Amino acid sequence: MIQKLAFSIYDFYNFDYGRLPIIIQVSIIFIILALLSTISAYTIIVVGRYKNNRHAKKSSQLNQIIDNALMEHIFLNEDIDNELKSESIDRSIYSDFFVSPFNKNWAKQGLVDRLISYKKNVEGLMGKQLKNLYLQLALDKFSIQKLKSRNIGKQIRALNELTEMEISVADTLILPLTNSRNRDLRAAARRAYIKLSKNDPFKFFDIATENLLQWDQIELFSIISSTKEIAIPNFARWVTYSTNKGVVSFCLTLIVYYNQISAVSSVIKLLQTKDHELRGKAINTLGKLKVEEVEEALINIYQTQPQDCQIEILKALGRISSGEYVNFLHQEFLYSTDFEIRKHAAKSLIKNNWAAKEMINELLETASGENKLILKHCLNPLIKY
Numbered sequence: 001m002i003q004k005l006a007f008s009i010y011d012f013y014n015f016d017y018g019r020l021p022i023i024i025q026v027s028i029i030f031i032i033l034a035l036l037s038t039i040s041a042y043t044i045i046v047v048g049r050y051k052n053n054r055h056a057k058k059s060s061q062l063n064q065i066i067d068n069a070l071m072e073h074i075f076l077n078e079d080i081d082n083e084l085k086s087e088s089i090d091r092s093i094y095s096d097f098f099v100s101p102f103n104k105n106w107a108k109q110g111l112v113d114r115l116i117s118y119k120k121n122v123e124g125l126m127g128k129q130l131k132n133l134y135l136q137l138a139l140d141k142f143s144i145q146k147l148k149s150r151n152i153g154k155q156i157r158a159l160n161e162l163t164e165m166e167i168s169v170a171d172t173l174i175l176p177l178t179n180s181r182n183r184d185l186r187a188a189a190r191r192a193y194i195k196l197s198k199n200d201p202f203k204f205f206d207i208a209t210e211n212l213l214q215w216d217q218i219e220l221f222s223i224i225s226s227t228k229e230i231a232i233p234n235f236a237r238w239v240t241y242s243t244n245k246g247v248v249s250f251c252l253t254l255i256v257y258y259n260q261i262s263a264v265s266s267v268i269k270l271l272q273t274k275d276h277e278l279r280g281k282a283i284n285t286l287g288k289l290k291v292e293e294v295e296e297a298l299i300n301i302y303q304t305q306p307q308d309c310q311i312e313i314l315k316a317l318g319r320i321s322s323g324e325y326v327n328f329l330h331q332e333f334l335y336s337t338d339f340e341i342r343k344h345a346a347k348s349l350i351k352n353n354w355a356a357k358e359m360i361n362e363l364l365e366t367a368s369g370e371n372k373l374i375l376k377h378c379l380n381p382l383i384k385y
Contacts, residue, residue, distance in 0.1 A: 152185050159174070194227060217246065323356070350375075
């Protein structure tokens with residue numbers, strides 16, 4: 001038996017695979033590679049699950065320690081003077097956080113995540129206590145250290161931490177990141193800059209080279225409109241001087257939101273731009289601001305405009321609703337061959353109802369079938385532009 005086994009092993013190691021057909025050689029190679037890949041995959045899965053379970057267990061134990069310490073020394077401690085600046089608070093209050101395992105980076109990260117989780121759900125003095133703890137433990141330096149890393153994931157995490165804890169950071173650290181090629185890092189940096197900059201939260205508009213895409217604008221608008229005590233500049237500055245189309249378009253949105261009538265002259269200059277999309281957005285802005293003196297200029301350029309700009313002019317006449325150009329709207333409704341033009345002309349005519357009531361009633365009696373349907377549709381007050 002031993003001799004046969006020894007002979008088989010000898011034959012295996014001395015077998016001449018070169019004598020096999022090429023298809024068999026290739027098949028053996030693929031079988032060996034498949035076996036190695038399967039073993040490697042299972043090894044990675046097992047090791048990954050072990051590490052995840054171990055990390056989850058450590059995190060659970062750490063969170064319990066953090067929760068107990070916060071409850072004892074922060075939430076239920078009546079001796080803390082909440083009105084004192086963080087630099088003046090007795091460090092002994094936070095003694096439990098200066099011992100192991102909080103001297104290790106993984107535990108510091110767990111503590112930062114836990115503090116942020118609590119701070120999102122509290123305000124006022126309780127939030128100030130959590131911020132004081134964050135500063136006393138030098139966790140702000142821990143976050144800034146990650147911000148200086150070349151790892152994009154760490155930078156994004158650091159920006160989110162500093163933003164949530166409301167920690168001011170030097171412009172030189174954040175401002176360059178607002179123009180990063182990485183979209184996620186760029187968005188996080190812009191959010192942080194708006195939230196943390198007290199003097200000029202929109203300074204990154206000056207250096208923006210990447211176009212502000214529609215989704216970027218939606219995210220920024222949400223951040224700006226929800227940020228308390230934000231310093232709002234005159235956005236006409238970027239409408240006039242910026243060469244970034246996305247920045248100009250977004251500033252027009254903000255001009256409307258903050259009703260910046262002082263920016264009207266800059267917006268009117270955009271009527272001369274060669275970019276019809278920006279021109280259309282400028283017309284839209286003037287209409288929403290109800291700039292009555294611009295109506296004549298809009299009528300004068302109407303025939304030379306592409307369809308999207310013509311529609312914006314019709315909308316603007318409806319929003320301004322001065323009643324001066326109901327005859328123009330009446331003509332466009334009756335004689336235009338484009339359905340969209342007729343629809344918006346009808347809607348704007350109805351918006352000027354106080355000056356065109358008799359005209360609208362006459363049209364309802366004499367208009368053709370399709371035009372009558374358009375009018376009845378636009379008369380519905382639930383129908384918006």
